[in-house]
Amino acid sequence: MPGVRAQQKEKTRRALIQAAFKQLSANHDFSNLSLREVAREAGIAPTSFYRHFKDLDELGLTLVDEAGLLLRQLMRSARQRIALEGSVINTSIETFMDFLTTHESEFRILLQARSGTSDDFRAAVSREIMHFIAELSDYISQSQKCSHDFAFIQAEAMVKLVFNAGAEVIDMAEEQRRLVADRLAIQLRLITNGAAVTIKQLSAS
Amino acid sequence: MPGVRAQQKEKTRRALIQAAFKQLSANHDFSNLSLREVAREAGIAPTSFYRHFKDLDELGLTLVDEAGLLLRQLMRSARQRIALEGSVINTSIETFMDFLTTHESEFRILLQARSGTSDDFRAAVSREIMHFIAELSDYISQSQKCSHDFAFIQAEAMVKLVFNAGAEVIDMAEEQRRLVADRLAIQLRLITNGAAVTIKQLSAS
DNA sequence: ATTTTTAGCGTACACTTGTACGCCAGAAAT
DNA sequence: ATTTCTGGCGTACAAGTGTACGCTAAAAAT
Numbered sequence: 001m002p003g004v005r006a007q008q009k010e011k012t013r014r015a016l017i018q019a020a021f022k023q024l025s026a027n028h029d030f031s032n033l034s035l036r037e038v039a040r041e042a043g044i045a046p047t048s049f050y051r052h053f054k055d056l057d058e059l060g061l062t063l064v065d066e067a068g069l070l071l072r073q074l075m076r077s078a079r080q081r082i083a084l085e086g087s088v089i090n091t092s093i094e095t096f097m098d099f100l101t102t103h104e105s106e107f108r109i110l111l112q113a114r115s116g117t118s119d120d121f122r123a124a125v126s127r128e129i130m131h132f133i134a135e136l137s138d139y140i141s142q143s144q145k146c147s148h149d150f151a152f153i154q155a156e157a158m159v160k161l162v163f164n165a166g167a168e169v170i171d172m173a174e175e176q177r178r179l180v181a182d183r184l185a186i187q188l189r190l191i192t193n194g195a196a197v198t199i200k201q202l203s204a205s
Numbered sequence: 206m207p208g209v210r211a212q213q214k215e216k217t218r219r220a221l222i223q224a225a226f227k228q229l230s231a232n233h234d235f236s237n238l239s240l241r242e243v244a245r246e247a248g249i250a251p252t253s254f255y256r257h258f259k260d261l262d263e264l265g266l267t268l269v270d271e272a273g274l275l276l277r278q279l280m281r282s283a284r285q286r287i288a289l290e291g292s293v294i295n296t297s298i299e300t301f302m303d304f305l306t307t308h309e310s311e312f313r314i315l316l317q318a319r320s321g322t323s324d325d326f327r328a329a330v331s332r333e334i335m336h337f338i339a340e341l342s343d344y345i346s347q348s349q350k351c352s353h354d355f356a357f358i359q360a361e362a363m364v365k366l367v368f369n370a371g372a373e374v375i376d377m378a379e380e381q382r383r384l385v386a387d388r389l390a391i392q393l394r395l396i397t398n399g400a401a402v403t404i405k406q407l408s409a410s
Numbered sequence: 411a412t413t414t415t416t417a418g419c420g421t422a423c424a425c426t427t428g429t430a431c432g433c434c435a436g437a438a439a440t
Numbered sequence: 441a442t443t444t445c446t447g448g449c450g451t452a453c454a455a456g457t458g459t460a461c462g463c464t465a466a467a468a469a470t
Contacts, residue, residue, distance in 0.1 A: 004468095005417075008417075009417065012418090029321070031236050031237055032236055034456080034457065044417090044418065044419090045420075046458080046459085047461095048418045050459080051417055117231070117233065117234050118232075153392060153395075157396075161365060161366065186358050187396075189403055190358075190359065190362065190399035190400055190403055192399070194394070194397070194400070197401070197402055198394060201398075210445095210446075213447080217447080239428085240427080241426075250449050251429085252428095252429070252431095252448080253448045255429080256446080261428095
């Protein structure tokens with residue numbers, strides 16, 4: 001019966017990934033992660049780790065990819081909600097904030113990788129953020145009928161403010177979060193409103 | 206002759222601080238710093254470290270404070286330049302970008318502390334950023350004659366975009382930096398322009 | 411039925427880490 | 441002149457790290 005072996009392997013691979021995610025928190029970031037601790041948490045011998053990843057870094061990149069994938073799926077669902085409910089900014093923020101609470105570890109690794117030590121990590125999460133910007137940029141350029149470049153600049157500012165707010169909010173209680181979210185909503189609106197005015201200035205100059 | 210001792214002590218204290226700054230880079234962040242390495246770099250025995258700081262964390266907080274102080278001084282000089290030259294956004298960005306290159310390590314530790322593992326660190330840099338926001342907020346509320354709350358929201362968005370751009374730019378070559386800086390300038394202008402429009406919306410609702 | 415492959419284990423090794431302890435020389439205080 | 445204080449050193453230790461190596465059992469391939 002072929003496949004039993006591969007099945008089991010995948011299972012402990014998941015265990016390693018889960019173990020790594022579990023150890024990520026506000027007080028224990030990826031760079032403080034140890035191969036031995038992760039292996040222990042996953043219930044395997046330290047040396048068995050190498051049967052699945054050549055490095056801790058390789059595991060880390062897997063985490064980043066998974067977190068990014070999850071967040072992108074979320075974005076897609078958000079856009080569907082937008083089509084139904086209308087309000088772009090509010091639903092986007094709401095969905096994003098949901099993600100923070102339901103997938104805390106996943107967001108944490110994106111944050112940590114963004115400002116972390118490894119070039120590969122930073123590149124990976126930068127790529128991920130670029131995806132968001134590109135998608136939002138498309139949306140803006142066709143809904144505002146403005147140039148792609150100008151849409152990009154707006155989208156970049158908005159995505160970065162959102163991520164920033166996420167970083168700020170992740171260690172806060174629910175009540176505090178609302179305040180940040182409300183301010184964020186206004187800030188995003190400042191940008192879209194400002195775009196309508198500024199585009200005239202730019203084309204006039 | 207009293208004071209010789211204290212003088213020497215201050216000297217090696219500076220050596221420790223310098224050593225720590227020196228080891229901060231894109232590939233070596235504060236959490237990977239070791240007491241022994243720092244001591245070695247400073248040219249003293251590992252155990253002598255404790256004559257100056259009880260912890261690596263205590264050293265770290267010192268670094269954050271120094272970096273923050275430096276950046277605040279910079280802000281002050283920027284405001285003087287603004288009084289002379291006029292353009293708020295451009296001179297601010299320019300001064301900030303200068304800071305990045307002339308005091309790379311100092312900015313690095315602010316970045317790393319912001320998303321780091323230690324609550325104290327995060328609190329320290331958050332306090333530092335709050336200073337900026339407060340100062341910019343004052344400036345905005347009196348030059349736009351708008352409410353303090355509304356000015357704060359603008360200032361918050363702007364400062365965060367600036368810091369973000371700094372993080373992005375610090376590992377880039379000069380040519381790349383200009384692109385980011387130019388985009389940043391437009392984004393800040395989006396916000397100020399948007400503010401003029403949005404404040405009417407808000408007061409109308 | 412026999413051979414090959416491989417996920418996982420245990421042992422072992424060379425390092426690095428933080429820090430407790432006691433000593434010393436020289437500055438400071440008496 | 442004598443005592444006290446203290447910045448710095450060396451030794452020592454327990455703990456944790458990554459990983460090389462060889463083994464085993466069981467799945468897969470022959």
